[in-house]
Amino acid sequence: MNAAADTVKTHLMHYPGIADITDSRKPGKSELRFRLKPEGERLGLRLKDLAEQVRHAYQGEEAQRFMRGRFEVKIQVRHPRLEREAIEDLLTMPVLLPNGGQAPLGTVAEIDFAPGFGALKRADRMGVVALHVQLIDSPPISADKIDQDLTSQFFPALERQYPGIQVSRGEAAEEADEIMDDLKRNTFIALAIMYALLAVAFNSYTQPLLFLLAVPVAWLGAILIHWAAGLNFSFQSLIGMVAASGVVVNDSVVLLHFIQRKRSEFLNLADLIVDACVSRFRPILLVALTSIAGFAPMLFETSEQSRFLVPVTLSLAAGLSFGMIATLILVPTCYAVLADIQQFFLRHPRAFLRPGKS
Incomplete structure (x- = not known):
């Protein structure tokens, strides 16, 4: 087991961006x-x-x-x-x-x-050597890529070289996978609840989908800002993306509620949409700017204790910015397309019905 642990440590040091490797074997x-x-x-x-x-x-x-x-x-x-x-x-x-x-x-x-031995670690009555790898702030290779490379290539060869040993990703990695699965499930549940609430409030099954259009755009903005900043995507980044979803949906609600309230005052739908975007531009912009301004102190924080908050706030700020653009451009456009489709079916109710045989 000690020889296998030393082999793993030697192999890990070949990856660029490794800052430190902590070994659970403490010399006595x-x-x-x-x-x-x-x-x-x-x-x-x-x-x-x-x-x-x-x-x-x-x-x-x-x-x-x-x-x-x-x-x-x-x-x-x-x-x-x-x-x-x-x-x-x-x-x-x-x-x-x-x-x-x-x-x-x-x-x-x-x-x-x-x-002698400073500490002995066991699990299921078997000796265990735990290795914890710490990366630099912006490593050339992400932790996920290193994990995939080790799992697919190095660990199978290591188990053949040292029969009887078992290699696992560790409790922290397994717990991270469980948290990620829970986050995916809870995000889906939150989106479903938002859809149900909007469907009841607006008495429609299709309009809530328009409100949710800004959510994937906000997620895309978070991904792009991480790529532009050279930061690896982390679990904290996903939390910021989920948190930004609710805010961008609120912007869409503000815009589409104004359109529905003024629908009877305009004969041309295009004029109504333009007027709604112009009228709601200021409150939507102020919501995004004030939120980003509130996150700014955390974005520029350099202390070790608050460094894990940077991915969260970065995802929130980018999500709000891209969500505002989606609210003012994508959502009104899709609303106009949906209105045209509804008008088409109202005017041609039998357009897609096949003629019956006499």
Whole structure:
């Protein structure tokens, strides 16, 4: 497992934009490692028995336990301090053999110094090495592309090279996938609720679709602004896109409500749409500008604590800007097209009906 973890770390360093790799294996303090000599094995000594004798000699073995008032007192027996201060004392420590005799520890075992384990991590009774990779602010390769490359090519080869190991994307990545699935489902539910509310308020099944036309345009604006700024798309960016959806729908509601209210005052639909765009231009523009101005302090924030807010505010600002353009251009145009289609069916109700056979 350690060799496989080192191989993964070496492979990860070949990707550009890697800032740091954190390893869950923490080196511990130096400790003594015992290894039985052939002489000790011939005498029937086991490494477990040897380790227990050394532990009892230096840490102590409980000889008695009694209560003194409300406190429990333990009496432990171990070698005197003067016999526990030098490595020579350890080598000459008498070891009890299975046949009842004794022998110096140095004659039955070898002693080496080796770094111990600072922490052991396990999952499902298996040892685990967790690697956390940190990228620079604007890496040449996104984390998703690195993940796809590792999953499709490197990890299968690694499992063949080291049989018995299992490679997973980690709890953080799995949790991110679950959050992403929840976000997709909740976004669909929110759009469905908005459609239902607009359908009830305007007593129409087609007009709510016009209100929602600005939503994909706002999402497109968030994607384009990330590409122009050289930022990778993240989960925070998606949250900003979803938040911008409700605001751009409100702009469409303001415009189309004005058109419906003034419908009877205009004979020509084109004049009505132009008048509505001119009349509602100021409030729609002010809503977008005031919202963007409120997000501006977070856009220019450089502290480490608020850096994760930059993708959210960037998506919101770009979504509102592109949504305003869609509200003033795309939504009125589609409204005019929908009105022409409705008028066509009213004038030619049997246009798409096949003539019956006599």
